[in-house]
Amino acid sequence: MNVNPQQAVADAAKAGAARDLVRVTQPHARNEGVAFDASWFDAVDINLSAVERRTATLATRRTVKKDWQAAWLVKAIEAIDLTTLAGDDTPGRVARLCAKARNPLRADLVAALGLSGRRLTTGAVCVYPTMVKDAVKALDGSGVPVASVATGFPAGLTPMEQRLAEIRYAVGEGAHEIDIVITRAHVLTGNWSALYDEIAAMREACGEAHMKAILATGDLKTLTNVYRASMVAMQAGSDFIKTSTGMEGVNATLPVSLVMVRAIRDYLARTSCKVGFKPAGGIRTAKDALSWLILMREELGREWMEPELFRFGASGLLADIERQLEHFVTGRYSANDRHGVA
Numbered sequence: 001m002n003v004n005p006q007q008a009v010a011d012a013a014k015a016g017a018a019r020d021l022v023r024v025t026q027p028h029a030r031n032e033g034v035a036f037d038a039s040w041f042d043a044v045d046i047n048l049s050a051v052e053r054r055t056a057t058l059a060t061r062r063t064v065k066k067d068w069q070a071a072w073l074v075k076a077i078e079a080i081d082l083t084t085l086a087g088d089d090t091p092g093r094v095a096r097l098c099a100k101a102r103n104p105l106r107a108d109l110v111a112a113l114g115l116s117g118r119r120l121t122t123g124a125v126c127v128y129p130t131m132v133k134d135a136v137k138a139l140d141g142s143g144v145p146v147a148s149v150a151t152g153f154p155a156g157l158t159p160m161e162q163r164l165a166e167i168r169y170a171v172g173e174g175a176h177e178i179d180i181v182i183t184r185a186h187v188l189t190g191n192w193s194a195l196y197d198e199i200a201a202m203r204e205a206c207g208e209a210h211m212k213a214i215l216a217t218g219d220l221k222t223l224t225n226v227y228r229a230s231m232v233a234m235q236a237g238s239d240f241i242k243t244s245t246g247m248e249g250v251n252a253t254l255p256v257s258l259v260m261v262r263a264i265r266d267y268l269a270r271t272s273c274k275v276g277f278k279p280a281g282g283i284r285t286a287k288d289a290l291s292w293l294i295l296m297r298e299e300l301g302r303e304w305m306e307p308e309l310f311r312f313g314a315s316g317l318l319a320d321i322e323r324q325l326e327h328f329v330t331g332r333y334s335a336n337d338r339h340g341v342a
C-alpha cells in the first residue's frame with residue numbers, strides 16, 4: 001500500500017493523534033520540600049533484576065505507531081534542554097544553539113507536519129554560568145528558559161560557599177533554572193542528613209529559579225542509593241531530579257530512570273507535590289526518546305510528558321529526531337550533517 005506521509009499526518013491528527021500535541025499540564029506549585037525524614041527511604045531496598053525486567057518490557061508493552069510517533073517526537077522536542085557544556089563554548093556557539101531552540105525543526109517539516117502557527121520550541125537551553133547572559137539575550141522574547149549548571153559542575157568538589165555563590169551568579173545573570181550537582185560522597189557514606197542540608201541550602205540560593213538536582217547516578221553504586229538520594233533531593237525541595245551530568249562513565253539508563261520515577265511517585269503520594277524528571281547524558285536517538293516518553297506515560301501519566309515536569313538533557317538528540325521526522329514526512333533519510341547544531 002502506498003502511504004502519503006503528509007496525508008498520514010493529517011489523518012492521524014483527525015483520528016486523535018493531535019490530542020497528543022495538546023499541552024495538558026496545569027500550572028502547579030513548586031516543590032517547597034519537607035523536613036528531612038529518613039523513615040521515607042530507610043527500609044527501601046531495590047531489586048535490580050525486577051527493575052531490569054520491567055524496563056526490558058517497556059517498549060514491547062506499549063508501541064507507538066507511525067503517525068503517533070511523529071506526535072510523540074514533537075513532544076520530545078518540546079522537552080529537550082538543548083545543551084552545550086564544553087570547554088570551548090563561545091558566545092557564537094551559544095547564539096546558534098539558541099536559534100535552534102527557538103526553531104528546532106526546519107520550516108518545511110513544520111509545515112508538512114501541519115504545525116505552522118503553533119509555538120514549537122525546545123524546553124530550555126542549558127549552558128555554563130558564564131554563558132547565561134549570552135543565552136538570555138539570544139532567547140529574548142522567545143519564552144524559552146535558560147538553565148545553568150552550577151555548584152562546581154560536574155564533580156561538585158569545590159567549597160560550599162563557592163558552590164552557592166555560583167548559583168547566585170547564574171541567577172543574577174538571568175538563569176531561570178539551575179541544575180545543581182550533589183556531593184556523591186554523602187550518598188556513598190550514607191550521610192543523608194548532610195545531603196539534605198546541602199541541597200536545601202542550594203534551593204535557598206536559587207530563589208525563584210527552579211532547581212534540578214543532578215544525582216550523577218552512574219557514581220552512586222546501587223539502585224537503592226539512587227532511590228534514597230532521589231527522596232532526599234525531593235525532601236530538600238528539588239523541583240526536578242536529574243540522572244547525570246553527561247560526564248560520568250554511565251549516564252542515563254532506563255533502570256535508573258524507573259527507580260527515580262518510582263521515587264517521584266512515592267513522594268507525590270506522601271506530599272501531593274509533583275516533582276519533575278530529567279534523564280540526561282548519552283540520549284542520542286529518537287528511539288531512546290520514545291522509550292523515555294513511554295516510561296513517563298506508563299509510570300507517572302500524561303502530565304509527566306510535558307516540559308513542566310519532564311526534560312531530556314541532551315546535546316545531540318534533536319538531530320536524530322529531526323532526521324526521523326524528515327523521514328516520516330518525505331520517506332527519505334537525510335545525512336546527519338544536514339541537522340547541524342543539534
Ligand SMILES: O=C[C@H](O)COP(=O)(O)O
Binds near residue numbers: 126246281283314
Ligand atoms: O545535562 C546534559 C548533559 O550534559 C548532556 O549530555 P549529552 O551531551 O551526552 O547529551
